[in-house]
Amino acid sequence: MNTLSVRSDVVFNPSMSNTDRHGLIAKTVRDSGGATVQELAELTGASEMTIRRDLDTLATQGVLERVRGGARTLLLRGEEPPFALRAQDAVDAKRRIAAEVAALIADGESVLLDSGTTCLEVARILRERHVTVMPLSLQAIRLLGETPGHADLLMPGGRPRAAEGALTGPLALASLAALRFDTAVIGCCGLSAADGLTAYDLDDAAVKKAGIASARRVVLAADGGKLGRTAHAHVGPATLLHTLVTDTTASAEEVDALEAVGSNVKIV
Amino acid sequence: MNTLSVRSDVVFNPSMSNTDRHGLIAKTVRDSGGATVQELAELTGASEMTIRRDLDTLATQGVLERVRGGARTLLLRGEEPPFALRAQDAVDAKRRIAAEVAALIADGESVLLDSGTTCLEVARILRERHVTVMPLSLQAIRLLGETPGHADLLMPGGRPRAAEGALTGPLALASLAALRFDTAVIGCCGLSAADGLTAYDLDDAAVKKAGIASARRVVLAADGGKLGRTAHAHVGPATLLHTLVTDTTASAEEVDALEAVGSNVKIV
DNA sequence: TGATTTCAAACATCATTCGTGTTCGTTAGA
DNA sequence: TCTAACGAACACGAATGATGTTTGAAATCA
Numbered sequence: 282m283n284t285l286s287v288r289s290d291v292v293f294n295p296s297m298s299n300t301d302r303h304g305l306i307a308k309t310v311r312d313s314g315g316a317t318v319q320e321l322a323e324l325t326g327a328s329e330m331t332i333r334r335d336l337d338t339l340a341t342q343g344v345l346e347r348v349r350g351g352a353r354t355l356l357l358r359g360e361e362p363p364f365a366l367r368a369q370d371a372v373d374a375k376r377r378i379a380a381e382v383a384a385l386i387a388d389g390e391s392v393l394l395d396s397g398t399t400c401l402e403v404a405r406i407l408r409e410r411h412v413t414v415m416p417l418s419l420q421a422i423r424l425l426g427e428t429p430g431h432a433d434l435l436m437p438g439g440r441p442r443a444a445e446g447a448l449t450g451p452l453a454l455a456s457l458a459a460l461r462f463d464t465a466v467i468g469c470c471g472l473s474a475a476d477g478l479t480a481y482d483l484d485d486a487a488v489k490k491a492g493i494a495s496a497r498r499v500v501l502a503a504d505g506g507k508l509g510r511t512a513h514a515h516v517g518p519a520t521l522l523h524t525l526v527t528d529t530t531a532s533a534e535e536v537d538a539l540e541a542v543g544s545n546v547k548i549v
Numbered sequence: 550m551n552t553l554s555v556r557s558d559v560v561f562n563p564s565m566s567n568t569d570r571h572g573l574i575a576k577t578v579r580d581s582g583g584a585t586v587q588e589l590a591e592l593t594g595a596s597e598m599t600i601r602r603d604l605d606t607l608a609t610q611g612v613l614e615r616v617r618g619g620a621r622t623l624l625l626r627g628e629e630p631p632f633a634l635r636a637q638d639a640v641d642a643k644r645r646i647a648a649e650v651a652a653l654i655a656d657g658e659s660v661l662l663d664s665g666t667t668c669l670e671v672a673r674i675l676r677e678r679h680v681t682v683m684p685l686s687l688q689a690i691r692l693l694g695e696t697p698g699h700a701d702l703l704m705p706g707g708r709p710r711a712a713e714g715a716l717t718g719p720l721a722l723a724s725l726a727a728l729r730f731d732t733a734v735i736g737c738c739g740l741s742a743a744d745g746l747t748a749y750d751l752d753d754a755a756v757k758k759a760g761i762a763s764a765r766r767v768v769l770a771a772d773g774g775k776l777g778r779t780a781h782a783h784v785g786p787a788t789l790l791h792t793l794v795t796d797t798t799a800s801a802e803e804v805d806a807l808e809a810v811g812s813n814v815k816i817v
Numbered sequence: 818t819g820a821t822t823t824c825a826a827a828c829a830t831c832a833t834t835c836g837t838g839t840t841c842g843t844t845a846g847a
Numbered sequence: 848t849c850t851a852a853c854g855a856a857c858a859c860g861a862a863t864g865a866t867g868t869t870t871g872a873a874a875t876c877a
Contacts, residue, residue, distance in 0.1 A: 299835095299836070299837090318852080318853095327837080327838090328837070328838050328839080329838095329852090329853095330837080330838065330839080330853095330854085331836080331837055331838075333852085333853070333854080334836090334837085349845075349846080349851095349852065349853085350851080350852065419690075419694045419704075422687075422690065422694075423691055423694065426687045426690075426691065426709065426714065433708075434708075434709055435706075435707075435708055435720070436687075436704070436705070436706050436707050436708070436709060436716055436720070437704070437706050437720075438703075438704050438705050438706035438720065438723075438724040439703075439704050440701075440702070440703055440704070441694065441702055441704060446694065448704055451727070452703070452704070452705070452706065452724055452727065452728075455706075455723060455724075455727060456706040456720055456723075456724075459719070459720065459723060460720075567864095567865070567866090586823080586824095595866075595867090596866070596867050596868080597823090597824095597867095598824095598825090598866075598867065598868080599865080599866055599867075601823090601824070601825080602865090602866085617822095617823065617824085617874075617875080618822080618823065618824095618875095
């Protein structure tokens with residue numbers, strides 16, 4: 282919220298790990314829209330040279346934009362926050378949601394796994410389970426394709442969208458049309474009883490729609506921040522969902538409204 | 550060949566890096582079919598504990614099989630050598646072949662990239678080029694899917710075969726049927742003028758066949774050891790190939806025979 | 818069963834790598 | 848032109864990884 286209060290928490294904290302510092306820098310730049318190298322050096326207690334290196338790293342990761350003298354946020358009104366940035370948000374809630382989603386899936390099932398950070402956490406859990414998984418993002422494919430784990434991997438086709446690695450396009454749609462799944466685990470950018478399920482990207486929305494159509498059961502994994510929000514691309518009405526898993530930050534009215542239209546809501 | 554000559558090269562060489570040692574262990578076990586921990590410790594000058602750790606590592610990588618007291622080769626007559634093992638062979642030749650193959654490809658082309666170690670080297674080069682690439686193995690997808698590089702990635706569907714990560718099955722075939730490529734870079738297990746192109750695995754052969762059918766031009770990347778050999782699964786006649794890139798270890802008679810049936814052969 | 822070998826966990830040691838800060842010459846903007 | 852910002856180069860300390868030794872458990876063989 283307030284940059285000053287953040288500062289007072291951490292000034293003169295010499296035992297800050299580089300990961301902590303990166304997080305703090307990212308948060309500061311995001312909250313205030315931008316920061317100078319000097320400010321960040323003072324804020325974190327690190328040298329300016331270290332801050333410059335941090336900013337280069339974070340810029341490479343797509344967390345922020347490097348400008349002369351400091352860094353600027355990548356967030357613009359109405360645009361989807363970059364993947365690398367969202368991945369840091371609400372990690373705990375996402376993990377809990379993912380655990381609950383995984384608990385809904387029985388051994389032997391075939392599972393369609395949407396793109397997005399929450400679904401990536403689901404992949405991390407399903408990797409150790411005896412299930413067949415088709416992931417719709419490069420990140421999840423990388424995770425499941427590496428040696429350990431018991432899950433059977435099924436690859437969809439498609440063109441990966443930059444950064445996020447979500448698979449879209451005719452090849453992805455064709456892969457989905459050719460298969461049927463026991464469960465589709467879907468993520469979204471917005472969900473409300475009024476506007477239904479929405480995504481930031483048209484291609485993404487088309488893939489989600491096809492995924493939902495190819496599954497016997499649809500589980501939506503969405504942290505509380507997604508509820509009541511509406512993004513640009515419409516996927517379908519909330520009645521398409523069989524189960525919604527969200528966390529305690531979800532607005533109670535929205536949950537009630539969704540339950541009223543027939544969704545089974547689980548709050549973790 | 551001869552274990553003793555190998556030993557005399559390296560005994561009492563204390564400045565051996567762990568990678569060197571791993572290579573020597575792998576080679577020794579492969580050449581002699583197996584070795585004890587004691588032998589390997591004496592051979593490399595490392596302690597038995599270190600050898601055990603090495604063997605565990607190599608076993609996890611699929612290079613050899615751990616047995617009580619030592620390790621055994623995974624190579625059995627008639628079986629395809631494991632991917633992790635082949636990947637260490639003739640790295641230099643594969644690199645040179647890959648460079649030549651990449652030189653045949655112009656910017657802007659769409660390229661189909663087969664599975665296999667040589668094609669993986671091609672992927673490493675194409676990553677920096679302005680081309681559209683559809684790789685048929687998880688390894689290459691991982692390589693191309695990571696952030697750097699200019700190449701456009703197109704994902705095929707399919708089921709990855711264990712270890713090697715080659716994509717096969719109806720989804721892979723459907724992805725290929727839906728597209729046309731400027732160039733298909735194909736690997737193989739055997740090639741001869743008489744028996745044509747062959748692979749170890751039926752599913753693999755079907756994918757190669759579909760890939761060849763979907764490309765305007767077919768480039769085969771095969772080190773010299775593949776020429777004159779025949780594997781179980783038939784892909785098609787050598788006349789399907791437009792260009793063959795191989796290395797100087799290729800048998801001259803086989804090269805002549807292939808040129809006689811119309812192939813354009815490049816030796817690097 | 819008992820003896821012997823093999824194994825793996827735990828700890829110590831050493832080399833290497835990584836992160837960081839400082840300095841200094843260069844570069845980009847005002 | 849002048850000044851702040853930058854990045855390359857070096858130095859230093861901490862963290863990490865590789866290795867060897869010891870020790871007790873487990874597996875194999877007689």
